[in-house]
Amino acid sequence: MTTSATPSRRLTARGEERRAQIIEFATARFAADGYHATSVADIVNGLGVGKGVFYWYFDSKEQLFLEILKDAQRDLRRTQQRATAGVDDPIRRIALGVRAGVVWTVGHGELRRLVDFARTEATFAAAVRAGQRVLTRDAMAQLQEAMDTGRIPVGDGRALASGLLGVTTTMTDALVEEGRVDAGTIADLVTDFCLRGIGADPV
Amino acid sequence: MTTSATPSRRLTARGEERRAQIIEFATARFAADGYHATSVADIVNGLGVGKGVFYWYFDSKEQLFLEILKDAQRDLRRTQQRATAGVDDPIRRIALGVRAGVVWTVGHGELRRLVDFARTEATFAAAVRAGQRVLTRDAMAQLQEAMDTGRIPVGDGRALASGLLGVTTTMTDALVEEGRVDAGTIADLVTDFCLRGIGADPV
Amino acid sequence: MTTSATPSRRLTARGEERRAQIIEFATARFAADGYHATSVADIVNGLGVGKGVFYWYFDSKEQLFLEILKDAQRDLRRTQQRATAGVDDPIRRIALGVRAGVVWTVGHGELRRLVDFARTEATFAAAVRAGQRVLTRDAMAQLQEAMDTGRIPVGDGRALASGLLGVTTTMTDALVEEGRVDAGTIADLVTDFCLRGIGADPV
Amino acid sequence: MTTSATPSRRLTARGEERRAQIIEFATARFAADGYHATSVADIVNGLGVGKGVFYWYFDSKEQLFLEILKDAQRDLRRTQQRATAGVDDPIRRIALGVRAGVVWTVGHGELRRLVDFARTEATFAAAVRAGQRVLTRDAMAQLQEAMDTGRIPVGDGRALASGLLGVTTTMTDALVEEGRVDAGTIADLVTDFCLRGIGADPV
DNA sequence: AATGAATGAGGATTCATTCAT
DNA sequence: TATGAATGAATCCTCATTCAT
Incomplete structure (x- = not known):
């Protein structure tokens, strides 16, 4: 139930899933440790994926936060x-x-x-x-x-x-x-x- | 109306003044821009003093914030x-x-x-x-x-x-x-x- | 002949090479100028790489030294x-x-x-x-x-x-x-x- | 039993004492923690004196060490x-x-x-x-x-x-x-x- | 002789972001 | 799509040294 996909990109079903997964995980970390204390590296590592994944789905950390x-x-x-x-x-x-x-x-x-x-x-x-x-x-x-x-x-x-x-x-x-x-x-x-x-x- | 001086140090009158000045300025910046968006450099530059001054009066940015x-x-x-x-x-x-x-x-x-x-x-x-x-x-x-x-x-x-x-x-x-x-x-x-x-x- | 990779990370062949290169160069500088006289900046500049590279392969200068x-x-x-x-x-x-x-x-x-x-x-x-x-x-x-x-x-x-x-x-x-x-x-x-x-x- | 007093200065008896005291204390700290890990501040604080004292008796930290x-x-x-x-x-x-x-x-x-x-x-x-x-x-x-x-x-x-x-x-x-x-x-x-x-x- | 205060270059480290593969 | 590697500006902090008093 996401908003305007940001890096204006058509996502496959699998892509939508990934994106939601990132949002969910990031939300938890942001809430637990704070926005600044949570690095993009923390997020992708916690998810076990490469760094590129994050920037495939989001323009920036800031934009992800705004979306959340x-x-x-x-x-x-x-x-x-x-x-x-x-x-x-x-x-x-x-x-x-x-x-x-x-x-x-x-x-x-x-x-x-x-x-x-x-x-x-x-x-x-x-x-x-x-x-x-x-x-x-x-x-x-x-x-x-x-x-x-x-x-x-x-x-x-x-x-x-x-x-x-x-x-x-x-x-x-x-x-x-x-x-x-x-x-x-x-x-x-x-x-x-x-x-x-x-x-x-x-x- | 400050608390216990932090880097346990006896301050002269001039020192107390400086310390209060830093607290006041930092409070304003933290409130206006956010804690993370305000760097120690911003504070000392805004005050027109050297970087060391900050650490003469406070152990760390974090400690200053806690004090505030x-x-x-x-x-x-x-x-x-x-x-x-x-x-x-x-x-x-x-x-x-x-x-x-x-x-x-x-x-x-x-x-x-x-x-x-x-x-x-x-x-x-x-x-x-x-x-x-x-x-x-x-x-x-x-x-x-x-x-x-x-x-x-x-x-x-x-x-x-x-x-x-x-x-x-x-x-x-x-x-x-x-x-x-x-x-x-x-x-x-x-x-x-x-x-x-x-x-x-x-x- | 390196030990356990430190920032627990799987390295590619290229990565292993870089890591060894850093160790070799740093060893030479440490020995020639002393540990303290050799800054991380010296190392990365001498190698012609960005500062982040160092921290991609090692947790800290101290840890690198220990490894050597x-x-x-x-x-x-x-x-x-x-x-x-x-x-x-x-x-x-x-x-x-x-x-x-x-x-x-x-x-x-x-x-x-x-x-x-x-x-x-x-x-x-x-x-x-x-x-x-x-x-x-x-x-x-x-x-x-x-x-x-x-x-x-x-x-x-x-x-x-x-x-x-x-x-x-x-x-x-x-x-x-x-x-x-x-x-x-x-x-x-x-x-x-x-x-x-x-x-x-x-x- | 000091060498050439460095900041070429005539020292009073009390001065000589102070000087020896600094050397003794610094030696202990240098040996215990290392030269670099011991700051001039550590030395003067440990001795309970102001920073000026150190530079009254020695040109620099380096010179003190050399003397020791x-x-x-x-x-x-x-x-x-x-x-x-x-x-x-x-x-x-x-x-x-x-x-x-x-x-x-x-x-x-x-x-x-x-x-x-x-x-x-x-x-x-x-x-x-x-x-x-x-x-x-x-x-x-x-x-x-x-x-x-x-x-x-x-x-x-x-x-x-x-x-x-x-x-x-x-x-x-x-x-x-x-x-x-x-x-x-x-x-x-x-x-x-x-x-x-x-x-x-x-x- | 001595003090507290100040300086500021220098150093380690982080991290958002980009890129080659 | 995805990855590991790389970048480098920015940040916090240290510390030898100087200075006004």
Whole structure:
């Protein structure tokens, strides 16, 4: 489920596989050791292939990272959209979106790390902000509807949206780090905090 | 407001000044360009001094970064302690602590970036977690008292504490990024969300 | 005659060649100018290759040196073993071993220098001692047999063995330095001194 | 008992003391860690003085080393001369010289190391050779007399002299390293080997 | 005599990227 | 497609030496 193949090249089935394999492995290393601490050599050696392979599929290390980043952001968004599709009540949509965010974060802690890192390098910061903006806009839309329909007090949509984001990621991280791996329980705690925070009655 | 001089060395007044100067400059560059994108050469050139100066005051680039990190975490904590000292009501203490956190974050956005980055590199992650734990513990103490005295519903202290942290940092970042620089307004929004989130009546 | 390739890597024929070439060139420079006075840059420039080449074949300058050291010690030992193989008389074995040692030393004066240097750096001293111990043990075995069979007076094997070593290296060095390059003549003088020294009748 | 004070400077009593202190400390470090591994900073820090002190007494690290070297060689020579003064029999003189050499070496193992090192660096090699030549010449004089008076078979003086040197140093080193610290015993073994080696009857 | 600070050339090593095969 | 080899700029760090005080 990759984006625009970069070295604009038609890949065979086997090629697509290789490419995915590189992405997967690199993601794990980037998350575990950090982007800079992971060299292209580490990646190809870990995969047991020659160096040329990497550059056959990617223009550069930077481009690979960007691709991982975008994939991650798109994947999270899709997950949330899928979770809230067809639900009428804006509060429920928010709750479900938050839950989906938590579950995704629990399952993709590595990607979270990458986003955190990306934010700190001039080279990647723009990409992260772009993605974050999309997520915030989604949340704002729901919040707006909730305000319009009187389900929550009128307030600063953007502020509330970023609050949702903050609680979701930070609380999830903290609890996962502490060893709590039950996504459901974590989701309950996060959702509770969030709904209260925006002024809705927790379910 | 530096810590223990590192290459255990007695510094003259002039030396202390230099050292502080390096820390300040390096912090700015690290925050602006990223830790890896900022070379020791960049730092000393920017300061117009020889390369050896850096290593006269610091054992390594890594150690300098760690020092900045610890200074930042200690500074934030002190600010919060100062803000809540002598206040009896736990809810008010929480509110004041959150406010202080927001104000500090608004004034030290650069440091926030560094902490975010540090979390993503194996080398620094431990230090960040240690600092975060201290902050969380502080918040947990207040929350516990609030629960014990019936000011908020009994709940998962750790979860709530990390919620407070998450809202504070993420919401502040988002609003600052959007151009809102009035710390007071931001603090109001954040505090509101937080108090609601833990189940207290916003003031 | 290289040992275990170091950066555990399979080398092609061309690679093996390059590796040997580096070892050869570096040995010459180390011996001529000293280990510290020879920089990696000197080596690669002298070879007309890029700096990375060195690190493709060796983990570090130190490791390369160690490898040269071990190769040298092993080579000398093999030469002596070959020279004495199949000879029954222990005195003759000693004489032949000494001769072989002299000849080897005359032909590999550079390596002798490296060993001398290595002994003086904490980093390499252990490796030298290990090699020396092997050589001494070899000589001691022959001396023991000579004593057991009454060919030389009973004495302190270890002392005699180190005496053989000392005469061989120092006398050879001194004579070579003086310009006498005829290995045969030198070997005669050394062997004479050695056999007399251990109490055997010179042949 | 220093040589030509180098930064041609009149030293006060206290100054001479300082100077000797530096030489002593540096000698120990050079011998223990190696010349290159010991920085000027190590020396002054170890002594608890500022960097200027070093350059007040010595022009450079190199010059200090050279001075230590020469002191050592002169000291050894004097010791041997003192030991053999007034003795008529050339064989006895040789025996006593060798003994003195062994005793000195046992007591100054560190200096031996320095000489070994010096031989391997282009910068110092000449100085060592010069010293060695003096020692060899001394020995040759005695050997010549022994030959002239028929006490030992006529042979190659220079070769024999270097043999004496080699046995003395290498055997002593080997035995000391093995833990035998009784200079007398070691001297016996060395002298025995040496006298036999040159064709004299051991006493 | 002595100190702490500063200099900067030099050195080892890394690593993204390219290339011949 | 893939590999091993090669490149060389960039980086961190060391250290002998100098200097202002």
